[in-house]
Amino acid sequence: MKKIIWTAILTMTVLLTGCAGAPTQEPERTEFFAMDTAMEFTVYGEANLLDEAKSIISSVEEQVSVTDEHSVLYTINHTGTGKLTGNSAELMEKALELCRRTNGALDLSVYPIVRAWGFTTGSYQVPDEETIQALLPLVDYTKIQYNDATGAVVLPAEMEIDLGSVAKGYAGQLAAQMLRERGVESALLNLGGNVQTVGTKPDGSSWQIGIKDPKGEDAMMVLSVADQAVVTSGGYERYFEQDGQTYWHIMDPFTGHPADSGLISVSIVGDEGVVCDGLSTALFVMGLEKAADLWAQSGDFEAVFVTASGEVYITEGLRDRFALTEQYADTPVSVIGR
Numbered sequence: 001m002k003k004i005i006w007t008a009i010l011t012m013t014v015l016l017t018g019c020a021g022a023p024t025q026e027p028e029r030t031e032f033f034a035m036d037t038a039m040e041f042t043v044y045g046e047a048n049l050l051d052e053a054k055s056i057i058s059s060v061e062e063q064v065s066v067t068d069e070h071s072v073l074y075t076i077n078h079t080g081t082g083k084l085t086g087n088s089a090e091l092m093e094k095a096l097e098l099c100r101r102t103n104g105a106l107d108l109s110v111y112p113i114v115r116a117w118g119f120t121t122g123s124y125q126v127p128d129e130e131t132i133q134a135l136l137p138l139v140d141y142t143k144i145q146y147n148d149a150t151g152a153v154v155l156p157a158e159m160e161i162d163l164g165s166v167a168k169g170y171a172g173q174l175a176a177q178m179l180r181e182r183g184v185e186s187a188l189l190n191l192g193g194n195v196q197t198v199g200t201k202p203d204g205s206s207w208q209i210g211i212k213d214p215k216g217e218d219a220m221m222v223l224s225v226a227d228q229a230v231v232t233s234g235g236y237e238r239y240f241e242q243d244g245q246t247y248w249h250i251m252d253p254f255t256g257h258p259a260d261s262g263l264i265s266v267s268i269v270g271d272e273g274v275v276c277d278g279l280s281t282a283l284f285v286m287g288l289e290k291a292a293d294l295w296a297q298s299g300d301f302e303a304v305f306v307t308a309s310g311e312v313y314i315t316e317g318l319r320d321r322f323a324l325t326e327q328y329a330d331t332p333v334s335v336i337g338r
């Protein structure tokens with residue numbers, strides 16, 4: 001574990017929604033359902049960009065959906081081969097890079113395991129250990145043959161892949177990029193726990209992004225961010241209970257069971273939505289100690305961890321951008337240094 005350097009944390013006293021300064025422009029807002037989650041986009045200033053932002057999300061979804069038989073990923077999973085182009089090729093490259101960077105804590109080929117637990121259909125079940133052991137040899141992202149010059153993918157027999165751990169972050173990042181190119185200086189894209197900000201709030205202050213208490217319903221903390229993404233992976237997002245045990249949708253690719261690292265929520269803050277999304281899933285699997293080591297060797301993200309025992313750890317770079325909400329003011333918070 002890295003040096004813990006500072007433990008007194010300010011409590012957020014302003015209301016999340018009632019922050020200082022009158023907006024200088026009227027926002028346009030839309031709510032919709034995509035990628036299996038409720039999304040809400042708010043754009044200030046430039047009119048009529050919401051539809052374009054939404055269509056970027058749909059186009060990523062159409063390409064990488066594992067259930068839509070017209071998607072290229074569906075073809076790859078059902079025939080063992082296919083060709084990625086444009087955004088889906090870029091997403092694949094970035095996702096494989098994250099698998100390597102996290103030594104397989106993120107593994108795109110964990111899909112057969114996710115399905116065995118019923119997370120793909122909602123017919124949840126605890127598979128028997130024999131089934132898990134039989135599927136585990138299929139989980140190995142290093143066996144995904146991807147040719148980044150041609151976009152061609154070849155999978156070993158029975159292997160199937162899923163980009164669900166990174167697709168929302170990537171789609172949000174693309175939509176933000178389009179908005180910036182069109183001159184938008186202020187937008188908030190919420191892709192169900194994947195938050196992508198563009199610029200600042202219209203009054204020039206940072207966006208205040210609330211992070212949920214993984215064991216409750218309320219905002220536990222607030223992060224100040226501008227022009228960055230904040231992505232949270234939590235055991236509370238998709239789970240089922242059986243015989244007093246909770247089983248969630250983030251899998252440990254090494255055991256074939258739901259990740260049991262002692263963390264129940266990981267939030268990542270960074271410039272690239274796809275990196276934040278992949279790392280939030282991977283660091284949840286890795287646990288606090290390994291996650292802190294990866295952070296210490298990296299320069300492109302900051303993180304907030306909540307442990308099963310209710311402690312909060314934040315990385316150094318968030319020290320001045322983090323606050324507990326009043327209701328959670330007594331929560332112990334530690335700062336992780338390099």
Ligand code: ADP
Nearest residue numbers: 105106107108114164165233237249250251281
């Ligand atoms: P969410 O999609 O709920 O925001 P994540 O970004 O953490 O959450 O992605 C979780 C999804 O990714 C799961 O539903 C599953 O399909 C897939 N997945 C689960 N564990 C892993 C893993 N270790 N590596 C790659 N993908 C995973």
Ligand code: MG
Nearest residue numbers: 165277278281
């Ligand atoms: Mg993720």
